[in-house]
Amino acid sequence: MTVTLNKLEYGALLVDIQPKVITTEEENDRALSIVENLLAEEKLSPEKEQILRLLVSLIEKFEDQHYQLAASTPHSTLIHLMEERELRQTDLVGIIGSRGVVSEVVNGKRPISKAQAKSLGSFFSVDPSLFVNW
Incomplete structure (x- = not known):
């Protein structure tokens, strides 16, 4: 099922949030804060859901590169x-x-x-x- 996004609402979210490749801890913290706020909402619009998915992908990429987990014993x-x-x-x-x-x-x-x-x-x-x- 393909979700149709409202281009104006999605564009406004992109302008407000300005997601980009995360390169610093500060940027990661900012993205995490936005994700937390989105997750706190009861019902996300399809546009906010897409922003959430985008931010989670960016956070995961940053954390995979910068936080190496030590092998567990x-x-x-x-x-x-x-x-x-x-x-x-x-x-x-x-x-x-x-x-x-x-x-x-x-x-x-x-x-x-x-x-x-x-x-x-x-x-x-x-x-x-x-x-x-x-």
């Missing part, structure tokens, strides 16, 4: 999931082993075994391979 994945769900080490006792084993795994003193990876994958409802070094 099994340990950092575990810590992240625990923090995200506000879990403590005691919550993993019985899932991946005794209190001592859990402490060693969580503190990075012991690698996560394949059996523990399966248990963690099931517990967190994620792919167990996230917890295995390749």
Whole structure:
């Protein structure tokens, strides 16, 4: 389905917003602010929807080039999931082993075994391979 845009409304939005290739943090922050404002609106016109899509593409391109994510390790994945769900080490006792084993795994003193990876994958409802070094 092709959406027909009101050229006057779309043109007015382009003049007001002046989207362009993002090259600085300030430009990225400005684009993010506009996106947030658009997302806060209950119903976007087709013209605003197109502007939103354009800005998101520009932001993604900038962030892909400037924010390289470090490769995640099994340990950092575990810590992240625990923090995200506000879990403590005691919550993993019985899932991946005794209190001592859990402490060693969580503190990075012991690698996560394949059996523990399966248990963690099931517990967190994620792919167990996230917890295995390749």
